[in-house]
Structures are given as C-alpha cells and as structure tokens.
Amino acid sequence: MFKIPEHQVAGHKASQGLLGPLIDDSGHFYKPLQSDDRGSKEVAFYNQLSSNTEIPNHIRKFFPLYYGTQHIEASDGSGPCPHLVLEDIVSSRANPSVMDVKIGSRTWYPTASEDYIMRCLKKDRETTSLPLGFRISGFQIYGSEESGYWKPEKKYVLGFTAEDVRVALRKFASSNSSDGLGSEPDCAFAETVYGGSNGILAQLLKLKAWFEDQTIFHFYSCSVLMMYEKEPVLKSESPCAVVKLVDFAHVVEGQGVIDHNFLGGLCSLIKFISEILNNLPHNSAEVL
Amino acid sequence: MFKIPEHQVAGHKASQGLLGPLIDDSGHFYKPLQSDDRGSKEVAFYNQLSSNTEIPNHIRKFFPLYYGTQHIEASDGSGPCPHLVLEDIVSSRANPSVMDVKIGSRTWYPTASEDYIMRCLKKDRETTSLPLGFRISGFQIYGSEESGYWKPEKKYVLGFTAEDVRVALRKFASSNSSDGLGSEPDCAFAETVYGGSNGILAQLLKLKAWFEDQTIFHFYSCSVLMMYEKEPVLKSESPCAVVKLVDFAHVVEGQGVIDHNFLGGLCSLIKFISEILNNLPHNSAEVL
Numbered sequence: 292m293f294k295i296p297e298h299q300v301a302g303h304k305a306s307q308g309l310l311g312p313l314i315d316d317s318g319h320f321y322k323p324l325q326s327d328d329r330g331s332k333e334v335a336f337y338n339q340l341s342s343n344t345e346i347p348n349h350i351r352k353f354f355p356l357y358y359g360t361q362h363i364e365a366s367d368g369s370g371p372c373p374h375l376v377l378e379d380i381v382s383s384r385a386n387p388s389v390m391d392v393k394i395g396s397r398t399w400y401p402t403a404s405e406d407y408i409m410r411c412l413k414k415d416r417e418t419t420s421l422p423l424g425f426r427i428s429g430f431q432i433y434g435s436e437e438s439g440y441w442k443p444e445k446k447y448v449l450g451f452t453a454e455d456v457r458v459a460l461r462k463f464a465s466s467n468s469s470d471g472l473g474s475e476p477d478c479a480f481a482e483t484v485y486g487g488s489n490g491i492l493a494q495l496l497k498l499k500a501w502f503e504d505q506t507i508f509h510f511y512s513c514s515v516l517m518m519y520e521k522e523p524v525l526k527s528e529s530p531c532a533v534v535k536l537v538d539f540a541h542v543v544e545g546q547g548v549i550d551h552n553f554l555g556g557l558c559s560l561i562k563f564i565s566e567i568l569n570n571l572p573h574n575s576a577e578v579l
Numbered sequence: 580m581f582k583i584p585e586h587q588v589a590g591h592k593a594s595q596g597l598l599g600p601l602i603d604d605s606g607h608f609y610k611p612l613q614s615d616d617r618g619s620k621e622v623a624f625y626n627q628l629s630s631n632t633e634i635p636n637h638i639r640k641f642f643p644l645y646y647g648t649q650h651i652e653a654s655d656g657s658g659p660c661p662h663l664v665l666e667d668i669v670s671s672r673a674n675p676s677v678m679d680v681k682i683g684s685r686t687w688y689p690t691a692s693e694d695y696i697m698r699c700l701k702k703d704r705e706t707t708s709l710p711l712g713f714r715i716s717g718f719q720i721y722g723s724e725e726s727g728y729w730k731p732e733k734k735y736v737l738g739f740t741a742e743d744v745r746v747a748l749r750k751f752a753s754s755n756s757s758d759g760l761g762s763e764p765d766c767a768f769a770e771t772v773y774g775g776s777n778g779i780l781a782q783l784l785k786l787k788a789w790f791e792d793q794t795i796f797h798f799y800s801c802s803v804l805m806m807y808e809k810e811p812v813l814k815s816e817s818p819c820a821v822v823k824l825v826d827f828a829h830v831v832e833g834q835g836v837i838d839h840n841f842l843g844g845l846c847s848l849i850k851f852i853s854e855i856l857n858n859l860p861h862n863s864a865e866v867l
Contacts, residue, residue, distance in 0.1 A: 396685070396839060401709050412700075421689050424839035453836065503846055548741065549850045551684060551712035555843030558791055562837045 293321065293363060298381045300442065301391035301429035301514065302538070305366030313366055314379050320355070321363055321374040329540035333375060334360055336508070336539040343507065350501045353494075353536050355380050380535050381518060388440075390430035390463050390517045391537070394556040396421050398512040400543045411512075418449050419456055423563075424556030427456055428514060433521050434469035441469050461567055463517070478571055484519045484532045485564050491517050492564050494534040499561060502554040509550040511541040515560065581609065581651060586669045588730065589679035589717035589802065590826065593654030601654055602667050608643070609651055609662040617828035621663060622648055624796070624827040631795065638789045641782075641824050643668050668823050669806060674728075678718035678751050678805045679825070682844040684709050686800040688831045699800075706737055707744055711851075712844030715739055715747055716802060721809050722757035729757050749855055751805070766859055772807045772820045773852050779805050780852050782822040787849060790842040797838040799829040803848065 293313040295305045305311025313321040324330025337357040340346065356378035362371045381387055398420060399411035418426040426449070431442035441462075451459065461476035462468045464484040468476070485491045495515070519532040581601040583593045593599025601609045612618025625645040628634065644666035650659045669675055686708060687699035706714040714737070719730035729750075739747065749764035750756045752772040756764070773779045783803070807820040 401704065416689065422834075423836055453834070503850070506850070546710075546741070548711055549847050551843030551847040554846055555839030558842055559837050559839040562791070562794070 292316075293366075295366065296320065296379070296382055298384075298387050298389055298431060300389050300431050301393075301445070308367050310365055310367040310369070313363070313374070314382050318379045318383055319358065320377040320379040320382075321361070322377060323365055324360070324373045324375065325540065330373070330375075332542065333538075333540045336542045337375065337377075345507065346505075347501075349497060353498060353534060355535060355537065380516070380533070380537075384518065384520050385522060386433040387518050387520055388430075388432045388463065388468075390432075390459075391428040392425050392515045392517065392560060393420065393428045393538075394425050394513060394515055394560065395511060395552045396424045396556055397552050398541070400509065400511045400541060402543070419451060419453055420556075423453055423456060424559035425515075427451055427459055430459065430463065432463055432465075432468040438469035441471060443471075457563065460563055464567070478567060480519070480521075480524050481567055481571055483524050483527060486568050487531075489530045489532070491519075491532045491534055492561065492568065494532075495557065495561050495564065498534070498536075499554065499557055502550055502557060504549070506545040506547045506549055509543050509545050509548075510536070510539070510553045511543065512538065513542065513553065514538050515557070580604070581654075583654065584608065584667070584670055586672075586675050586677055586719060588677050588719050589681075589733070596655050598653055598655040598657070601651070601662070602670050606667045606671055607646065608665040608667040608670075609649070610665060611653055612648070612661045612663065613828065618661070618663075620830070621826075621828045624830045625663065625665075633795065634793075635789075637785060641786060641822060643823060643825065668804070668821070668825075672806065672808050673810060674721040675806050675808055676718075676720045676751065676756075678720075678747075679716040680713050680803045680805065680848060681708065681716045682713050682801060682803055682848065683799060683840045684712045684844055685840050686829070688797065688799045688829060690831070707739060707741055708844075711741055711744060712847035713803075715744055718747065718751065720751055720753075720756040722754075726757035729759060731759075745851065748851055752855070766855060768807070768809075768812050769855050769859055771812050771815060774856050775819075777818045777820070779807075779820045779822055780849065780856065782820075783845065783849050783852065786822070786824075787842065787845055790838055790845060792837070794833040794835045794837055797831050797833050797836075798824070798827070798841045799831065800826065801830065801841070802826050803845070 293315055296312060296314045303311045305313060310323050324334065340354060341357060358376040360373050361376050363374050365372045381389060396415060398415055399408045415421045420426045429445055429448055431440040433440050455472060458472050458476060461478050464478055464481040465476035466479040467474055514537050516535045516537050517532065524531045581603055584600060584602045591599045593601060598611050612622065628642060629645055646664035648661050649664050651662050653660045669677060684703065686703055687696045703709045708714045717733055717736055719728040721728055743760060746760050746764060749766050752766055752769040753764035754767040755762055802825050804823045804825050812819045
C-alpha cells in the first residue's frame with residue numbers, strides 16, 4: 292500500500308533501514324515526524340495554518356493540503372510511528388520536472404541553540420544562501436523517454452556557485468537539460484514555465500505581495516518547490532507550472548514583524564527568473 | 580571655519596582628542612577617512628556612484644552630494660588628514676528631528692574577516708537587527724524651545740526591544756516626544772511626516788522599487804536617515820520630510836544579485852511605518 296516516492300529531490304529519503312516519507316495510491320504523502328521537536332513543530336504549523344482565518348485563499352493554495360497525522364509502519368522498518376498526512380503534490384504528475392529552492396540567506400531562527408545556529412551559519416556561508424538569499428537543494432529535470440531525468444546528487448547541487456544557480460534555473464526550463472550544466476541552456480520552455488499570467492514568476496509575485504504584509508509566520512529553512520510537466524508545456528496547456536511551499540519544521544511566530552529574511556531571498560529568486568525571461572533569445576519560439 | 584556638527588545622532592563624534600566629522604558654513608560635511616580600508620572604500624563608493632550612469636536621478640537624490648576629498652585639520656588635533664567632502668544634509672535645518680536606522684539583519688558582508696563577522700553577528704543578535712531587519716542607531720526629536728531635543732544615549736538606543744522600536748518610530752512623529760518612551764505617543768505629525776505623496780513612506784517605497792531591481796551595490800551597515808523640521812510640518816509645507824542613505828564604508832559589488840539583505844530590512848521598516856499610518860487615532864487631526 293505504501294511506496295517510496297519516486298520524485299523526491301531534497302530532504303531525507305526513505306529506503307530499507309532509513310526513515311523517510313511514503314506515499315499511497317490516493318494522493319497522500321506521509322512524512323514521518325522527526326523525533327526531536329521538529330516533527331511536533333511542523334504539526335503545530337499545519338494546525339495553525341488550518342485554523343488561521345487571516346490567510347487568504349489565493350495564498351492557502353501555495354501550501355500542500357493537510358489531513359492530520361496518522362500512525363503508519365515507518366519506512367525504516369522500526370514499526371508504526373506518527374506521520375504527517377499531506378497532499379502528494381508531485382507523484383500524481385507524469386514526468387515532473389521539480390526544483391527545491393530553500394529560501395532565505397539565514398536558515399536559523401534567533402532563538403535556536405548556539406550549536407544549531409553555528410551549523411546552519413556554516414552551511415549558509417558554504418552554499419549560495421548567503422550571497423544569493425536562497426540555495427537550490429535539489430532538482431530533477433525531465434528530458435525524454437530516452438534520456439530520462441537529470442537528477443544530480445545532493446552534494447553536487449549544494450556545491451553550486453552563483454553562476455551554476457543561474458545556469459541551473461535556465462536549464463530547468465530548457466529542452467536540452469540532460470547534458471548537465473556544461474551546454475548552453477536553450478530556455479525553450481522558459482516563456483511557458485516561468486512567464487505568462489499563470490507561470491512561476493506570476494505565482495512568486497503573488498507570494499511576495501503576501502510576504503510584504505504577513506507578520507504571522509517566519510519561515511526558516513523552508514523551500515519553494517517549482518514543478519511542471521513537459522507534455523502540457525509542449526501543448527501550452529494551463530496551468531503548466533506549479534509553485535508550492537514545503538518544509539515547516541522551523542517556522543516560528545512572526546510577532547508582528549514581516550519575514551524579511553524569506554522576503555529578501557524570494558525577491559532575489561524573482562530577480563533571477565525575471566532576468567531569464569528578459570534575456571530570452573529572439574528565436575525562442577523557433578526552438579520550441 | 581570648521582565646526583563640530585550639532586545634530587549628529589549616530590557614528591563617531593568629533594571632540595577635543597577624538598576624530599569625527601566637521602562642517603563648515605557653506606553646507607559641507609567633512610568626514611575623516613578612517614585609517615583602515617573603510618575610508619578608501621567609502622571614497623571608492625562615492626566615485627563609483629558619481630560615474631555610474633545606470634542610477635536614475637530620482638534615486639540619486641537619496642545620496643548626499645559628493646564633492647571629492649580634501650585635506651583639512653582633523654578634529655582630534657592630529658594635523659591635516661584626508662576627509663570626504665559631502666553635502667551637509669542636517670545642519671542647515673532649523674531644529675531637525677533626525678533618526679538613523681541601520682538597515683539589514685546582517686551588517687557583515689560575506690568576504691569580511693572572521694573576526695569582523697563574529698563581532699557584527701554578535702551585535703546584530705544583541706540588537707533588533709536580527710529580529711526586525713534593522714536597528715535604530717540614534718535619533719533626536721525636537722520638542723519645543725523649552726524642552727529642546729530628546730536625544731538619548733547611543734547605548735540606550737542600541738538596547739531597544741522590538742516594542743521600543745515601535746514606540747520610538749511613533750514618538751518620532753509625535754508632539755509629546757520629550758517625555759521619552761514612557762508616555763503614549765500622540766502621532767500628531769505622522770500623517771504629514773510619514774504619510775502623503777512626499778512623506779517618508781512614499782520615499783521609502785521609491786527606494787524599495789529600486790532595491791528590487793538594482794544589482795550594482797550591496798549596502799552593508801548602511802543607514803536610512805529620516806529627517807523633518809517641526810515648523811514646516813505645522814504649516815504643512817512641502818517637502819516636510821527627507822530620507823537619505825548614509826555610511827558607505829561597507830558597500831560591496833552586487834555582482835548581478837539584488838541586495839536581499841538591505842531590501843528585506845527596508846521592507847520591514849516600511850511595514851512598521853505603514854502600521855503607524857494605518858492605526859492613527861481618529862482624532863489625530865484634532866491633536867494637531
């Protein structure tokens with residue numbers, strides 16, 4: 292009944308002896324509650340999100356649906372343990388291209404332990420989080436039946452420079468992604484995936500407007516997940532691309548202050564994507 | 580010919596035996612070049628700013644005019660030394676109310692020395708920089724001929740909590756400022772100073788729009804200076820309030836990335852000021 296999700300690009304992965312998320316055939320995503328307070332914090336966040344009436348519906352759409360918690364057999368074989376039951380936002384898609392972008396130049400919150408802060412700070416400085424305000428945590432880009440996915444190792448992705456990030460974001464919306472960072476991205480799908488009134492940029496701008504105003508939550512170490520399927524893109528079906536927020540184990544109360552750390556990083560990602568759209572080759576239509 | 584500026588609210592202050600800025604009667608502000616690389620970095624910034632043609636005029640207005648460098652007798656009596664010659668943006672005003680707000684949750688830049696980073700990080704965590712994305716570095720608020728200015732000590736201001744910052748920003752535009760943080764601010768001048776098409780909020784929003792786009796500079800440890808004079812405010816003369824950017828000793832190249840750290844903090848300050856305007860007492864006109 293429960294399976295290991297195929298298209299996970301970041302985070303803990305389930306396997307024999309390893310604890311990770313599971314999915315079922317009904318579109319549910321089961322995320323094991325981590326044994327420290329991260330699990331309970333994520334449950335608390337989803338409960339608060341469900342009951343908070345100040346969050347407008349057009350923003351609620353950015354969060355996976357939440358169905359409570361449930362005890363199921365853990366993926367590591369350690370017996371039944373509590374899992375968050377969420378909407379499976381990826382597995383139902385055919386050949387999804389997915390990118391997980393962790394937002395914020397700072398992944399730690401002010402009241403965290405000194406040890407945790409120093410470990411996060413080190414990672415933020417070693418990755419692009421500090422200079423760019425975000426880092427790519429992982430991705431998979433579908434090429435074709437023949438080439439399959441380009442899905443590099445986590446370690447490789449975390450070693451990305453600012454320039455690598457720029458290229459990867461262009462590759463994400465290109466038809467020649469399977470040959471890695473080496474070749475020039477053709478940005479064949481950029482107009483459809485990133486652009487337009489329902490594209491990723493438009494969705495990120497809606498999120499931005501909310502973050503300029505909301506003082507309910509501060510989202511540390513939270514990711515923007517960008518997804519699209521190639522088939523609908525080629526047919527220009529709408530909606531082609533989807534943006535979701537995921538990973539809320541480090542959400543803290545906003546206490547009347549905006550989440551300037553998330554907002555700054557989000558604006559930086561928006562600028563990167565805007566530049567891709569502003570610099571499309573004139574013949575991008577021909578490439579398609 | 581050279582005098583110690585009267586209305587300086589933050590930064591190094593000149594006095595017998597101490598190096599600090601000087602002013603003359605012609606509206607010039609002489610800032611001594613600090614002997615480490617901070618002085619030369621600030622000169623480099625002003626030179627780059629002067630020659631950069633990408634900066635629109637409505638943004639250029641936020642920077643003090645720059646007249647090059649000049650050797651003058653230092654305020655500490657150590658003999659002639661090089662000074663930046665800038666527009667004196669405060670001294671020409673009658674009874675100016677001034678607030679210096681250091682923008683950014685992070686005052687250090689990625690390539691700084693480990694020692695410098697750790698000192699800045701400590702200060703950012705001890706002040707409101709980390710939680711709010713900005714900290715008040717100093718201010719003076721003019722009350723009346725009788726009460727004069729409320730100009731608390733630097734140490735007191737740096738100890739502000741988030742709530743203190745909220746009250747201080749309201750006091751800054753109040754007619755009952757001279758009794759400190761204790762009494763409820765009447766926000767008598769908020770509509771005129773913060774609001775309106777030429778007010779501080781409108782100016783900050785112009786700056787924000789530029790920061791969402793510009794990738795030329797990253798401004799670490801830079802301040803937004805907010806100023807107004809009470810007389811024009813009472814007469815509702817325009818422009819009542821002025822916003823300037825100051826302190827560029829830690830500006831680094833943007834390298835094609837937006838200054839998400841400054842932008843995030845600026846958006847937070849904007850939210851604080853918006854809330855003051857949204858929560859004005861209905862009888863604020865009567866108070867005036």
